[in-house]
Amino acid sequence: MIKYVIGHWTGGMHRPNKIDLSSYQLLIDSDGKRYNGLAPGTTSSTGGMNSITYNISCCGGLSTSPITKIQIEAFYKACAEILKKYNLTPDKFYTHAEIGQMCTDGTITKLLPYNQWLYQNKGKIDLTKLPDINGTPATTGNFIRHKILWYYERL
């Protein structure tokens, strides 16, 4: 059962490669085009949480493949649609960087019981550098949730 939607970046190129496509449920390239990945629970996306998360990833994130404006808007919209599809509200969205921070400070147990695979998320920086914001896991996560909410209320 999907309880959370987790936002990622691939840390790779602006288009998904085979590994990217088998690492998430949905991907968004730098032109905002969507690519279906694999079914929930079958990918190694968010350590210790793969069976309860839907994982959406922006292709890129490197200094040579920064996330684009059209891409991140398409990402917000896709997140809103997926949250609604699973009857979840936008507060059930987290970035992988936020999950990593919560694994580091111990607050991850607010989301699920502790398990031995959660440490894999520590130090993740997914989506902390975007066209309109560059900040901590918490500030970028809050920014993204506000954007998702805008689309969510218009679905």
Ligand SMILES: [Zn+2]
């Ligand atoms: Zn990630």
